[in-house]
Amino acid sequence: MPTSPSTAPAWTKAAWFKPAVIAVGAVVVLGILVLLAKWLRSTEAVSSFIATYPGYASQPAGTPVGLPVWLNWSHFLNMFFIVLIIRSGLQVRYTTRPQGYWKRNNKGLIKTKGQPKKISLDLWFHLSLDALWVLNGLIYWILLFSTGQWKRVIPTSWDVFPHAVSVAIQYASLNWPLENGWTNYNALQLLFYFITSFIAAPLAILTGLRMSGAWPSKAPRLNKAYPIELARSVHFPVAIYFVAFVIVHVTLVLTTGVLRNLNHIFAANDGEGWLGFGFFAAAVVVIVAAWFLARPLFLRPIASLMGSVTRN
Template identity: 65%
Template structure:
């Protein structure tokens, strides 16, 4: 009886191993191709004209204020828990509990309360906090001029982004000085994340939530829930990939200095930013493991009725 079991176990890991091997081989081919391509005289000359970084307007601020570090932590905290709870909503077959909104007091509506899973309640609550944090972020970056660091203001950002991408791919990474200016590929990535991916997550999430008017036939026909579902999950995958690449590059391109930028509001190279980052990871990990029905039920019961 042991032989079939071992054979089955081997088959179970065969496909993931082949996929991983194919990805590694593909990356090696891309790196070799990029190194050959960037070694061509014409490409060298072109990359000399577009080194990978656009010049910022003279009014662009330098450095990162303390409030931006808090915003970064809160955004990380909420998005990690949103991804966790969203995955639970998508994969859970038997929710641990259900939540029904109290249809009285300040949250009184004409529609009858809808029963949703406790996982979905947690996901929607985190969404609301994340959106609130994002609105504060948008208001403050435009009030302080920080938007100039993540919004393209010249057309040469695109060839510079291609140049930076070729440098990353060829393993001759572009010179980093995020305290003053991001390279153009970073700038475009942050712009897409803040001004495209985040709004897409919000408008598709609202369409899938119980807050959406079910009887608005014309609106529902124009924006069907199936369309929202087709977009919402890929956007979550984008955020997961963004986090993986973002954290990898932060740690691989001068971890202490980068973490001081993000958490210590300083351009110095010391362990202060790393310590705050480590503490933020502990807080996030604690919230991850504390997000269990045992702790969520009493919190959810403050705004509704929780049933098993």
């Protein structure tokens, strides 16, 4: 029998209302920002400011030109791990009845001391991805500083800030700055690449480590100085930052000369051919396949190499 309007579940009437209000509010705010930025650019002062600071900060002498192949691989692995880390992290946060559990033992590939603790298969997958992501990051840092590529992603001049303001106004006005990432990232990109690599990533690692079973439980002074509640309050916002960064980053890659950008990121060249797009398409296929294969059916055999896997 059909449910009468007076007895219909509340979610059928109002569940869509809050998201709709948020979406409409976001569109209105974005519209106001665009109009404000366009008005600012029409003023003589801001127009002169943008002419003085077009968007590219000063670079130190010897800054390398172009992106090497190792950076292409590091970018792909980072993209691969980040997507799966976000997926598994959301599963850990919102799954109430895990479909499997993992417990360390000394019969697998990894032998350690201490009383093993049982964790969900989702958490095991999340922590394993974290370890691989950290390893990739350490290799990235080593190569970054040993090849001089750090000069492209670490601000070395105070003029990066007025240039970044200029770029923000240009983006907001929908009259975007000219892109030349092969030789020099714009100042706003530079700041966010620096924040992501050297602030957000270490925060994710330090807070994730505090929340993991690897953290020493019998260290009262250390745990008092760095309470787990603090780690939890920072870890999730950092994850949201990474999601937002990925969305904005991908949007700009696809809307500011997609073929050239993909060649930079995936094919280590500054051309406008389709090679980078081909590598990007292959990367997307691999990531989508991993997303759907990251299920207990396929995770259990891998997890069993490092411990015992049970259903409860």
